[in-house]
Each structure stands twice: as structure tokens, then as C-alpha cells.
Amino acid sequence: xxxxxxxxxxxxxxxxxxxxxxxxxxxxxxxxxxxxxxxxxxxxxxxxxxxxxxxxxxxxxxxxxxxxxxxxxxxxxxxxxxxxxxxxxxxxxxxxxxxxxxxxxxxxxxxxxxxxxxxxxxxxxxxxxxxxxxxxxxxxxxxxxxxxxxxxxxxxxxxxxxxxxxxxxxxxxxxxxxxxxxxxxxxxxxxxxxxxx
Numbered sequence: 001x002x003x004x005x006x007x008x009x010x011x012x013x014x015x016x017x018x019x020x021x022x023x024x025x026x027x028x029x030x031x032x033x034x035x036x037x038x039x040x041x042x043x044x045x046x047x048x049x050x051x052x053x054x055x056x057x058x059x060x061x062x063x064x065x066x067x068x069x070x071x072x073x074x075x076x077x078x079x080x081x082x083x084x085x086x087x088x089x090x091x092x093x094x095x096x097x098x099x100x101x102x103x104x105x106x107x108x109x110x111x112x113x114x115x116x117x118x119x120x121x122x123x124x125x126x127x128x129x130x131x132x133x134x135x136x137x138x139x140x141x142x143x144x145x146x147x148x149x150x151x152x153x154x155x156x157x158x159x160x161x162x163x164x165x166x167x168x169x170x171x172x173x174x175x176x177x178x179x180x181x182x183x184x185x186x187x188x189x190x191x192x193x194x195x196x197x
Contacts, residue, residue, distance in 0.1 A: 004063065004064050005063045005064070006063055006064045006065070006066045007058055007061050007063035007064070007065060007066065008058070008065070008066040008067070008068060009051070009054045009055070009058055009068075009071065010068040010071050010083075011066070011068045012068065012080060012083060012084065013080065014031075014079065014083065015031040015035070015077065015078045015079045015082070015083055016070075016071070016075060016076045016077040016078075016083050017050075017051055017054065017071060018042055018047055018051060018071075018074050018075065018076035018077075019031070019040055019076050019077055019078055021047040021050040021051060022040075022042050022043055022044055022047040022076060023043075023044070024038070024040045024076070024078075025040075025078060031078045031079035032078060032079040032080070032082075033078075034078045034079075035077060035078020035079055035081075035082030035083075036078070036082070038078075040076050040077055040078055040082065041076060042074060042076050042095075045095050047074070048074050048095045048096075048098065048099050049189060049190075051071070051074055051099060052099065052102050052190060053146045053189070053190050055067075055102070055103055055106055056106065056144060056146060056190050056192060057144075057146060059106040059107070059109070059110050059116060060110075060116050060117075060133075060135055060142070060144045060192075061117070062117055062118070062121075065110070067103070069087055070085070070087055070088070072099065072100050072103040072104075073088060073092060073096040073097075073099055073100050074095065074096055074099050075087070075088065105170075105171070109170055109192065113140065113142055113194060114137045114140060115135045115136060115137035115140040115141060115142040115194075116135055116142055118137050119134075119135030119136050119137040119140070119141075119142065120135070120136045120137070121133060121134075121135060122134040122135075122136055122159075122162075124143070124156055124157070124158070125154070125156060125157075128148075129147060129148045129149070129151065130145065130146065130147040130148065130151055130154070131145070131146050132144070132145040132146075132154075132156055134158075134162070136162075139195070140194070140195060141162065141164055141167075141194070141195035142192065142193065142194050142195070143156065143167060143183070143191075143192075143193040143194075143195075144190075144191070144192055144193075145185070145188055145190060145191045145192075145193075146189075146190050147188060147189050147190065149189065150187060150188070150189050151187065151188055151189070152186070152187055153184070153185065153186055153187065154184075154185050154188070155182050155183070155184050155185075156182065156183040156184075156185065157181065157182055158178065158181040158182065158183070159181070160181055162181070164178045164181075164195045164196075165177070165178055165196070166178060166195075166196040167183065167193035167194060167195055167196060168193065168194050168196050169191060169192070169193055170192045170193070170194055171191070171192060175196065176193065
């Protein structure tokens with residue numbers, strides 16, 4: 001028997017991720033007091049993008065991803081008990097529905113792509129404004145990219161021993177050719193590419 005660790009971006013002991021992402025909970029603030037004194041709500045659509053990036057990172061870790069109820073739709077709140085708001089099953093807005101669909105797709109990708117959870121981690125580009133890494137499992141390669149904000153253009157340099165001719169964008173279905181071990185990307189905030197034989 002081998003135990004597996006779990007990784008998460010939120011749980012019942014902390015204020016909600018969206019409270020931080022939306023700017024309602026400044027670092028070092030009294031999260032519990034803010035949760036009682038203010039009606040914390042999501043004001044910025046960009047906060048959903050931040051949670052998508054966090055989930056993409058979470059689902060490409062080797063640990064078992066744990067989603068605290070409501071995070072899959074971007075539920076917000078301060079510290080306990082404000083982080084235990086009633087779950088919303090109906091009346092979701094466009095951003096909440098989009099985040100739920102995105103999370104559902106990540107669950108499916110992780111289920112069918114062993115590289116996401118069993119793959120060896122290979123850093124490709126780590127800068128102040130982005131991180132790009134690969135997860136390699138036998139002949140299967142997944143390439144994950146996450147940027148702080150929309151990045152205009154980048155060329156990913158792959159090691160010479162990593163023989164990939166094409167990759168598929170799992171979110172859009174678009175096929176991208178790999179030339180001279182380089183992948184050119186015009187614009188991204190996040191991506192998940194899978195190798196194609």
C-alpha cells in the first residue's frame with residue numbers, strides 16, 4: 001500500500017481563493033472580520049481566469065487534486081464560516097458556467113492523459129511573468145503553460161532528445177507543428193498541449 005498526498009487551492013480552513021483573486025481579502029488582512037463585515041462577492045471576470053490557471057496547475061501535479069465544494073464555480077467568501085456558503089446549483093452566471101465546464105474538462109483530461117499525473121516534470125521556461133513545463137510519461141508528453149496575464153508571443157524551446165512533431169491544444173483542438181524542436185505561440189494566458197505521434 002502506498003499513500004497518496006492530496007493538493008488543493010482551497011479548503012474549509014482558509015478564506016476562498018476567489019476572495020483573494022478578486023481583491024476582497026488583501027494579504028495580511030483579518031479574513032474572518034472582513035467576511036462578517038462585508039458582503040464579499042466576485043466583481044471582476046478576470047478572477048475566474050486566475051482560478052482556471054490555479055486549477056490547470058493543480059490538475060497537472062502528481063498529487064490527487066482536491067476541489068473544495070463551490071470552487072468549481074468560483075464561490076467566494078472570507079474565513080470560516082464565510083467560506084461555507086450554500087452551494088449554488090442553479091442560476092449560475094456565464095463565468096460560473098464557463099469555470100465549471102473548464103474544471104470538468106480538466107478532470108477528463110487528467111483521467112485520459114497519464115502524463116498529467118504520472119509524468120516526470122520537466123521545466124521549459126520559468127520567468128517572472130510565466131511558467132511553462134512538460135509532463136512526460138513514456139511517449140506521451142503534455143506541455144502546460146500559465147502566464148500572469150495575456151502574453152503576446154513566445155517560442156518554447158524543447159530539448160533535442162524530446163522528439164515531437166505535432167501537439168494538440170486540448171482546449172481548442174487546434175494542431176500546432178513543432179519545427180526544429182520549437183513551438184511558436186502567438187498569445188496565451190494558459191494552455192495544455194498534448195503530443196501527437
